[in-house]
Amino acid sequence: MSAAQGVNEQGHTVEIAAPDIEPYREGNTGVPFVATLDSGTEGPHALICALMHGNEISGAVALDHLFRQGISPQRGRLTLMFANTAAYGLFDPAKPLASRYVDEDMNRLWSPEALDDANNSVERRRARQLRPFIDAADFVLDLHSMQTGRRPLHLSGPTDKGRVFARRVGGAATIVSDVGHADGTRMRDYGRFNTPGTIQNALLAECGPHWELQTAKTAVSTAYRFLSVLDLLSPDAVPEWLEDSPPAQTWIEITDRFVPETRQASFARRFDGLDIVADAGTVIAWDGDREIRTPYDDCVLVMPARRLLPGQTAVRLGRHRGFDIDAG
Ligand SMILES: [Zn+2]
Incomplete structure (x- = not known):
């Protein structure tokens, strides 16, 4: 995480530098910018997604951090995914709002209807590449940042199991339980993530305001919390600075x-x-x-x-x- 870059002409302060993700293009899955780390032992398949929105760079900071730490799961598998890399490639700190997506919002496409239709936008083509990994994942953490508000939010989806999982991941976030948007389905609401009685679960973490240093730190700590709750990292692989936080007492019902x-x-x-x-x-x-x-x-x-x-x-x-x- 590098230093402040000042206030740009649109009045937004971009405090963090967009990390170079080119070293992760190759991956090991056959799909660019997607890598799976396999422990070789039984356990859940966890997936952390960054850049569902191309300008929400704190998620990319978190994945870059995990790669640089050389983390490896002690059980199960961990997939690390940079989603809207085309939009991210257009990120310009002078116009940081402009690169949320290229053609359309990638986080409104996660239904069979949208994924299987004839539309061939940049985002739909990429979502189709990513879909098999989302289908295969048991637990998904989708890292975002937000336009307004300071306090991090865990968007848990509408089910009990989603709220309970958000609470277990914990941290200083307010849990918000909702059904998503009118104009399309979010990845966190895709497939079995909202089906009661299945183990699959997903959490959309709004880690704080766009482009702030603290937001990137929250994205990193949320990723560690997610991996710890799933017992994918041994306690000594979790950094000491990952502070305990009391479990949330309330959640917001949308x-x-x-x-x-x-x-x-x-x-x-x-x-x-x-x-x-x-x-x-x-x-x-x-x-x-x-x-x-x-x-x-x-x-x-x-x-x-x-x-x-x-x-x-x-x-x-x-x-x-x-x-x-x-x-x-
Ligand atoms: Zn977002």
Whole structure:
């Protein structure tokens, strides 16, 4: 992780350098930028994905770190995957928002319908290359960063098993349980990850604000936590700085989303993420003439977007719920 590169013309501070991932192009799987480390013994197949969004470089920092440490699983298999390498190749610290994807959002394509259709975007072609690894993985950690909000989030998906797994991975993240987006399926919601009663599980980790040094550190520590929980790393392979954290006592149940229908959508005031709006019925946004109100007291606003666009999630609405005492 190298030093600050200053504030660019778009007003964003890019504190971390995008690592050179060219050494990982070859991999060992026949698919570029995908490597599988096999312990040769029984155990789960874990997969860590970085760069589902090409400009979320903290995930690439974490995988680069793991490769440089020469980690190897003590059981099972570990696949390390750089997803949207085409978009990442376009990353420019002067315009860091521009390289989220090339043709379309790769994290909206993880359904058989989208993967099997005739569309041949850059992202669909890459997702089809990656699909067999996601099909084969028992546990997936998908490393992201975010546009608004400071506190890391574990997006656990809608099931009990997803929430319990997010809690076991732990760290300083707030657990958010949701069903994803209106405009396509996330990788974490793909296949058996949301099927109750199967072991397969996935966690989407929003490690903090885009391009901050602390976000990259959180991505590294989240990767270690994930591997530790699965017993893929022996305790002495886990760095000492990986601090203990008390298990989360609550999680946020997402009950509603605001998805604008018009190009005249705006928030009623600035929201920074995890804002709590005390009173039910408070207007939080407008979509043309339509008022968007909170459905209940103490409504939590999760990941408000900076730009409100028709058809794209502008903010999720939820409420805190307690974990059962014996959960996970
Ligand atoms: Zn992302």
